[in-house]
Amino acid sequence: MKLERPDVRAHVLRAALLAIDEVGPDRLRVRDIAERAGMSSGHVMYYFGKRDRILVSTLLLSEDELAERRTAELATVADPREAVGRLVEMYLPAGAGDVRWRLWAQIVARPPQDEETLARIAGFTGAWARELARIVVRGVGEGLFRPVDDPEDHAMRMCRIMDSLASDVLLGLPGCDAGWAHEQAMRAIRRELLP
Amino acid sequence: MKLERPDVRAHVLRAALLAIDEVGPDRLRVRDIAERAGMSSGHVMYYFGKRDRILVSTLLLSEDELAERRTAELATVADPREAVGRLVEMYLPAGAGDVRWRLWAQIVARPPQDEETLARIAGFTGAWARELARIVVRGVGEGLFRPVDDPEDHAMRMCRIMDSLASDVLLGLPGCDAGWAHEQAMRAIRRELLP
DNA sequence: TCCAACTTTGAAAGCCATTCTAAAAAGGGA
DNA sequence: TCCCTTTTTAGAATGGCTTTCAAAGTTGGA
Numbered sequence: 001m002k003l004e005r006p007d008v009r010a011h012v013l014r015a016a017l018l019a020i021d022e023v024g025p026d027r028l029r030v031r032d033i034a035e036r037a038g039m040s041s042g043h044v045m046y047y048f049g050k051r052d053r054i055l056v057s058t059l060l061l062s063e064d065e066l067a068e069r070r071t072a073e074l075a076t077v078a079d080p081r082e083a084v085g086r087l088v089e090m091y092l093p094a095g096a097g098d099v100r101w102r103l104w105a106q107i108v109a110r111p112p113q114d115e116e117t118l119a120r121i122a123g124f125t126g127a128w129a130r131e132l133a134r135i136v137v138r139g140v141g142e143g144l145f146r147p148v149d150d151p152e153d154h155a156m157r158m159c160r161i162m163d164s165l166a167s168d169v170l171l172g173l174p175g176c177d178a179g180w181a182h183e184q185a186m187r188a189i190r191r192e193l194l195p
Numbered sequence: 196m197k198l199e200r201p202d203v204r205a206h207v208l209r210a211a212l213l214a215i216d217e218v219g220p221d222r223l224r225v226r227d228i229a230e231r232a233g234m235s236s237g238h239v240m241y242y243f244g245k246r247d248r249i250l251v252s253t254l255l256l257s258e259d260e261l262a263e264r265r266t267a268e269l270a271t272v273a274d275p276r277e278a279v280g281r282l283v284e285m286y287l288p289a290g291a292g293d294v295r296w297r298l299w300a301q302i303v304a305r306p307p308q309d310e311e312t313l314a315r316i317a318g319f320t321g322a323w324a325r326e327l328a329r330i331v332v333r334g335v336g337e338g339l340f341r342p343v344d345d346p347e348d349h350a351m352r353m354c355r356i357m358d359s360l361a362s363d364v365l366l367g368l369p370g371c372d373a374g375w376a377h378e379q380a381m382r383a384i385r386r387e388l389l390p
Numbered sequence: 391t392c393c394a395a396c397t398t399t400g401a402a403a404g405c406c407a408t409t410c411t412a413a414a415a416a417g418g419g420a
Numbered sequence: 421t422c423c424c425t426t427t428t429t430a431g432a433a434t435g436g437c438t439t440t441c442a443a444a445g446t447t448g449g450a
């Protein structure tokens with residue numbers, strides 16, 4: 001059986017996700033990926049050209065998948081209050097080793113240059129904010145939340161606060177674990193939504 | 196003339212700051228620092244042991260110095276409204292290449308393990324928030340700002356929003372330059388302070 | 391069946407942090 | 421001042437990892 005070019009890429013990215021989970025994106029060697037994908041390092045390079053591009057592509061994949069899971073899962077939550085909690089839980093890192101967030105950290109430390117990738121990255125954060133705004137609007141409509149003057153703006157600010165909380169979790173600052181971050185985020189969000 | 200041990204370290208860190216400004220913390224080679232400090236690479240390693248520790252120490256130095264400049268400079272600003280603007284300007288990156296922020300990004304991507312360093316890092320962000328809170332309290336006292344229920348909490352949230360804005364600037368997301376970040380930060384802060 | 395383009399491998403090149411060796415310089419105590 | 425010990429310094433050796441390369445293997449179409 002033979003895999004088409006895009007399939008091989010996807011296969012490599014899954015291997016990368018696995019490998020990153022085990023060794024972390026900073027210590028990740030091309031060989032770690034190649035081993036897990038069952039191919040040679042040179043072969044992986046043939047498909048991606050640069051180690052960095054593997055990381056970026058992996059983040060894009062991971063973020064794409066999470067976005068899908070997000071919309072799917074949030075669709076099943078009727079209560080907006082609960083939906084906010086669920087979104088926050090999905091957005092924030094599950095711990096200091098959270099793959100998705102460690103990838104983000106890596107990308108920020110060494111940002112891609114090409115405009116197209118940057119645009120996609122911006123799109124991700126925008127999508128999260130819009131999703132949150134949608135939930136808030138629904139909650140306001142149902143009289144569960146206090147009206148917000150600009151839901152998009154509010155949502156964006158909340159996502160920004162969560163970004164920073166995530167960063168503290170990743171750093172492993174004393175007392176800053178996943179539960180703490182969730183608590184902090186919820187407090188900030190509730191502050192504006194509940195009187 | 197002979198430099199004492201701590202002086203040599205400081206000398207190296209200044210060289211590092213210079214070097215980082217020129218090549219960026221990610222591409223920074225130990226040799227880049229050594230050259231600029233007028234010593235051999237081995238010698239630099241003798242003092243720091245690991246390249247990573249140079250980066251961490253450089254961030255700590257840079258952050259210490261900025262904290263000093265901050266308190267010095269803010270003491271000269273009478274109007275709290277102006278002081279807030281000044282603080283925001285000092286906090287946020289001056290551009291995508293901002294040394295201090297690129298160092299932060301590097302540290303988050305590869306966090307130090309030792310508790311003492313982490314505690315110092317946490318201290319920095321705390322100090323920023325306290326400084327902002329102090330200004331806000333003063334402004335409230337003078338009747339310039341709307342009263343805030345918990346100034347520390349407000350300040351921390353604002354700093355978090357700025358962290359995330361900084362990250363967008365560093366990434367070089369389309370439209371996210373230093374001016375944009377300043378504008379966004381000010382809007383978020385004013386939102387709660389001005390009615 | 392044969393050719394041209396694409397895949398795949400494993401080794402070579404080159405770069406860099408880190409370690410090591412040995413020389414040089416300081417610092418004291420007699 | 422003269423040794424001896426400790427610290428500092430330079431520069432070369434090591435080992436690991438990305439990236440490049442050359443050659444062998446496949447595929448698909450003419």
